[in-house]
Each structure stands twice: as C-alpha cells, then as structure tokens.
Amino acid sequence: MKSYQGVVLRIDLTNQTSRREELNREWARQFWGGKGLGYRYLFAELAPGTDPLGPDNKLILATGPFTGTPVPCSGKLTIVTRSPATGTVLDCSVGGAIAGEIKYAGYDLVILEGRAPFPVVVRIEDDRVAFEPAGDLWGLGTHAVEHQLTDKWGAEYRILSIGPAGENLVPFACITSELYRQAGRGGVGTVMGAKNLKAVAVRGTGGVRVADAARLMDLALKALRSDVLTDTNLWAYTDGTPMIVELSQNAGILPTRNFQDGTFADFAKLSSPAVQAARMAKKACLSCGLGCGNYIRTGRAAVEGPEYETLAVAGANCGIGDLEAVAAFNAACDDLGLDTISAGGVVAFAMELTEKGLHDFGITFGDVERYLEIPDLIARRKGIGAELAAGVKKMAERFGGAEFAMQIKGLEFPGYEPRGSWAMALAYATAPRGACHMSAWPVAEEAYGSRDPFTIEGKAELVRNLQHYNAFKFSLSLCDFWAVSWETMAELLSAAVGEDLAAEELQLAGERIFNLARLFNVREGFSARDDNVPPRLVKDALPSGATAGKLIPPDRYAAMLKEYYELRGWTDDGRPASVKLEELGLAELGRKAGL
Amino acid sequence: MRLTVKLWGPLAKYAGAGTAEFIVDVPAGTTVDALIGLLGVPAEYVLMAAVNGTKSERDRVLRDGDVVHVLPLVAGG
C-alpha cells in the first residue's frame, strides 16, 4: 500500500538502542494508522497487567496514511499507551507539525519502550537516532525545553516534551508540542516521565509518496475548497472552540462549579468575543486550512488558547469568569505539562469538597489568586497539590464526595454536562479511556442541535455510529474539526493507497477499531460495572437554563446502556460476543483477551 | 416588532452586519425559522437558535424585544 513509509522505528530506552522494523502491512490494512494501528500494536505488545509506569509499558507515536500529504486537516499525531490514570488503553492526539516530521523522517510509527537509566532526550533526524543526556533539562517547563533544544539543533525540529508534572508522575500529565499543543488526557506525559524521557525531538527531510499524487491533489483541493472552507466548518477559523461556550451556555450544559449547574452567570467573559478581543493571530496545524488556534495575549499571559474544554472545565466549572485568569492557568498547565481538563476537574472537586465541609483545601469557587497557584503545586506535588495530584477518583476515596466526583474509570469529565445531553452520558461511560469527549460528540446533534436531549430514544445508535466514525477518522489522523463524510474519506484514501475502497469497508474498520479498544480493556478486567456515571447525574436535578429540573433517571440510563450493548453485539456484562468478534476479524484477539 | 439579532461565526456574512448585534423589524408572529429565512441565512447551516440566552425551538413565535442568536454548525470539541 502506498502512502506508508513501511517502517516502524523501535527505540529501546533501557539500552539506548534503536532499530528499524518493517511495518506490519496486514495490520495497516485493517487498522490503517493513528488510533487503530496504535491500538493493534499495543494489544500485541503489552502483556495483560502491564504496569503503566513500568518499563514494559510502551509509548507508540502513530502517524496515518494521510500524514505529510496535503489532505486537509491531516496533521495530527496519535500517541497510544496504557493509561496510568485509568488502566485502560489510552490514545491521545496532538496537533502542530510533529506528525509530519516523523513521516518525513521515514517512519509510520515510533515505539518507545523500556526505561532510560537517567533522563534523556531522544533526537531523531531521518535515520539517525541519538540519546542525549537531559539532566540539565530535568525540572524545566516544556517551553524552556523547546527553546533550548531548537536553539541547539535548529528551529526545524518539532518536539514532544514533558514538564515537572510528568517527571513527578502526576497521573494527568500531558505531552506538549510547539508550546501550546497538547496530547492532554489520561497521563501520556506521566508515561514519558516514568521512562525518564524528557523529550523527543524529530526532524525529517524526506517525503511521502502516494499511489496517485495528481488525483489525491485534485480530490484534496476540491475537498479544501468545497468541504473545508465552507459555512459548515469555518467556525473553527472565525472563532475556534471558544464559540462552544456560547452553545453550551444556551443549551444549559456548561459545567459550572463542579457540575452543580449547567449555566454560568459570567459565561460571556469566557466566550468567543472575549477571546477574539485578545487575539493576535490564527494558527493552524500542518495541512489544515481552518487554523482553529487563537494566539492571544492578555495582561497575565500569552497563549494559544484557551480552548473550549479549558474555558469550561478550568473556567466556569471552577467559578472563574475571568479570561485573563483562565489564560494564565492554561499557559501554566502547558508549561508544567498538566492536562487542563483534569487539572480543572481536580480544582473544581477540591473547591466543592471545601464548600461542603468534607475537607478544607482553602480554595473556593471563583478565588482567582488561589486558583492560579494550584498548577505549580500539583506539578511539584507541594502543599494541597500533593492531594490534588491524585486525581478526582482517588481524592474521593480519601476525602469523600463520591456522589459528585466527576470522573469515569478515573478520568475527569470534559466540558459537557450530560444531564442536558443524555447521549453524552453514554459516550463518556463507554469511551475506552474513561470520561472523554473524543470517542463520540453527540452534543452537536442533541444538546446543540435538533434532537431531544432528554430522551434515550435512538441514543445508543447515535453514540455507536459516532464512535465508529471517530475511531476511523482518528485512525487516518484527521482532525475532529473537519466534518468529513465517510464517502470523502473513502475517495481520498483510495487515491492515497491505490485501492478502490468503499465507505462501508471503512465503517466496518471503525467498528473493528472501537471493539479492539474494548478488548484491551476487557483483558485488563474492565466490564459493565465500569460503564457507570457519577451519582450526581442520576440523582440531582440541574437548577437553571435550558436544563432546569433535568437529571438522567437511573432506569433510563440503565436502559440506554443495555440497548447500546445489544446494538453492539456485546454481552450484558459489556464484553464483545464471539459472533461480533468473528464478523470484525477479531476472533483470535478475543481469545487472547480471554473471551 | 423589533428584535435584536446576532449571527455567529461564518453566518455573520449573511446579514451584512458582521458579528455584532443588530436590530431588525419583523412582522408580529414571526417564528425563529421565519426570521432565519428573512435574514437569508441557509437553514442547513444553522445549528442552534437561542432566544434571550436559552436554546429555542425553531417554531417558537418571537416577541417584541427578543434577543435572537443564530449559531453555525460545529464539529468535534
């Protein structure tokens, strides 16, 4: 198949060696790249029960068949590992241009394994791999790391790095690239820290060959002009994700004060017009015509962001109606290497624990100055940061508040209140990596769109279909902000790899990829009992706005989950049944998962 | 009756007023859908209409003084 480099770079950090391996093309043909291909390698290479922070865990950097080509919005890198926050399979994507550099250096995948005996930076330039001691960088923030490495080796290098949070094994440590782009969730940065891997710097000088370059260019340019730069996608350029603040506020699903409310009185101070007023420039990832990034400067910080998730979870959800403060929190998290979503989640939880008198963290909703001290405390595990660094699930085990501990499988909630988007509750609960908005995003159809959010009718099917769509799209490393059709993906992929692919085949691949993630989790002991939502969602009604009086009745949630399992061909305890595995070509892997 | 309207993001171009709020006079009994039509905004590009800060049904009959925001399709999150 064209458009692949056909090479996997395997890096052994323990022995500081590397070797080139042939890409498993059979797997590439079934799982394509990015998320799917990363899952396939991880499933094959990790023994069940592998300690996420041990040397046997792996960090897989996965590109896709479109990486490095002008297919619009194809610049994302997927990072796959076993999550130290959840114990589930974890895939996390990051934008910028590093995926392109990896591909131009000649690799489809880079697999990092083992543990370096001392802090290192892995430097990759085409076929040369070097292990540079990083003792002098240990303890520094990601911004200083990037500046120092590009000063030394050249601005052409693109870098993945961790800050003190990753070094100190905070379970929600992220990986930063190009200062403001993050692979945020589930502790990908924690895994780097556990491997003594401070940074990976990559430069590639080669190129990507596809099956039919002229045809791919014709199709991609047509897509760019008539399917990307259109009224259906240009919100990402005109506004970017801060516009979602407006949608969520209107729909009553803007998480406020640790999900105690779905509207926020000060929402306008966090919404798109406020971000635009501070905007200096728009910034895109490699090959993206949308350029969702808003590079802003406020009195407290310069940052590309804040994105919606940060504005919602680290803003409204902490009672912070102050863009300057959220931007400063965002910039600090990027530099320290903390996921802003989970960081916002633990801060909001600590605020509510304090408010309810369960434990006094000395921090209350809306307290800007105290709020701004917290990222550093968490990253360095100092003061209350030592407690907050445990994450919401473990904080609840220690301090109480399980009723309002907004996490699933140990991953803190993103910025959508499920009581005003019942399908989102199902999406969070069944996402492979815990409470995650990237496995399916049904809010567009129901909370924001025309479908009734307060019913379970048709929601299992909606979530299932969206999960297949994202699973496949992210296996091509396409960005979620391009609302691309299955047919367009099939057309582009056919031209890239030189086969005649139909949308139906890609849909089946999406289902296969989603089920493989489930198999990984089943193998690690996850089952239906882990697909539950926090009690708050089924017990407490929301107080205001479009969701006033709404909760998800527990029997409705149970019925929705049951319908979802049936629709998926899974058993009552949430395991893929053998008929389904057979249909997806996963029967052998199912046996390996103990099914 | 008189309404205050704001068209968000790429929809701003349809009324020629940019993304700022503007005033329109429409006949009594105008619904949200009818307003969107009067403004020349293609309905298929509208994700949400909000009236006075809350998501609204499209067949809602507007009242004098209402503030109507029209928001475009989005993807991802």
Next chain:
Amino acid sequence: MHRLVFAMENCIGCRLCQLACSGRHEGRFSPLEARLAVVSRYGRQGLVVEARLCDACGRCVDACPTGALTMGDGVPLLNNDLCDRCGVCAAECPQEVISIKDDGLPRICDHCGGQPVCVAWCPHGALKLEEVSGQ
C-alpha cells in the same frame, strides 16, 4: 510582469502551499522540496510567521555560468539542456528557495506556468500572484 506576494497577516502556517508545490513538481509531498518556504512557529518572543518566495531578483540568472537560466515573466526560466548541474544558483539564492534534485538539476519556481498551485491552495489568501509594473 507577475510576482508572488505574501500577506503575512493572512497566513495561518498550514504549509499547504509547500505540500502542493512539492506534489505538483516532484510527485511526492515534502516541504523541503517545495520552491517556497513558509515558517510559522513559536519563538521566545511569540509567534513568528515568515515566507520566502522567489522574488525574481535575478541573482541566480547572473550567477549561472552556462546561460541555462534566463529571466522570464517574474521567474527565472531553466533550460535543462544547458544546465551543467553546478548548483551555483542554489548557493546564490538569497531567499534560499532553490534546492537541488537528486539528478543535479535545480528546483526553480516557475509560477506553475501562470497558475501557481501554492496560490490555489492557500486557504485564506496569504499568497497571491500579482501583476506588477516594471521591466
């Protein structure tokens, strides 16, 4: 004559221009094989956006020892048959947008014969081909 012009404020740094350029001329996608270069990155002082384009300065034409390069309509013209593959043009290019192929011939921007792919692909009009007065 025609000249490529760059409006920095419209550039989002996607580098589709470079990808399209290399795809069109080299049959593969490689930013370093493009006949223009766009930089968009965060330095210590914030976001840096720059473009390097052939601006028809003529240094390569002046430096060419064999007469293989002559000045056309806003871009140099290369006569492959006369080129002795010495690489002086690339070394002399102040914009550093001439690179050398494996076969020794230089990559010279030719405005794609009047309809540059970089302009066609630029999503927000940062690149344009303009008619300018002059010789």
